[in-house]
Amino acid sequence: MSSLVKEDLNKKLFKSLGQSLCEFIEVECSGQDRFYLCVSVTKAEEVQISMVKHFRTGLDENYEISEKWFLDDLEMIDGKEPDSDNPWFDMHFKKVYSWEAYSCASKYAFARTINKLNERYLQKDLKIVNFDFTYINDEALWSSSNGDCVVLMKICFYASNLLCLSLCPLPG
Template structure:
């Protein structure tokens, strides 16, 4: 389903604006409507052909059978000071984006929160190379140079949980010393 939403977002919202959609996550923002947090690269057609990375909040709604998307907030990655994952040791979907103002958000899942942070980190290194603080995240899952990094990064958190569960099962099968 998420690939269909991404394709629809690209076709209806980003391609007409000459933007490439890199990542999006569903966030809890309103009870009635769906919201997505998107990361895109906007190609400014200037003499130097600068590439500016944007973080965009998109509202999704339906009118009849038509899917509609509306940009509700837009920030430049250059203005992002910090992403706070709020408790790296727990499986929670909450995080803060620190611009001039702090925006508290809830991702659809912990895995999508990590996917978003990884993409922002990757695009920061590729385009800005600025000192962006990413705190209260397990750095194993954020950095591309880690041994857990792969093309299907959404499964990383699940792999780690399965590893821990396997260890617990093995420990439970071992007899306790008297």
């Protein structure tokens, strides 16, 4: 489902602005509207973070950028409590913005993308605090989608071996 939303966001909003959507997460806001926090890269290779409002007009899905910032202006991402399954985080620009992600996993995916884009385009000293860095750093197995697949394959391989062994008759 999220890949369909990402494709729709990219097609209807970011491509028309000459940008490429890298990551988005749904964030909780008051009211009935749905909001996404998005990270995109412009043709000039500037990284933007946008608050996008999702709304429907009849049967059409529409998106509108309600606020945007540049990654260069981001001073810090604070994950609040690294030792708990907590979807809350703060982003420090000139003003501090507090967000509640849809899940703790999406909060980490967003921070991971910000970190990766910072390393690729800016190489600035971005403070990322109160996160478990095993899941933030690019060197970590979990940081790439391929890493998740490798771990899952190993678990499945191990489970299938156990199943085969349990079905085999014992010698003797």
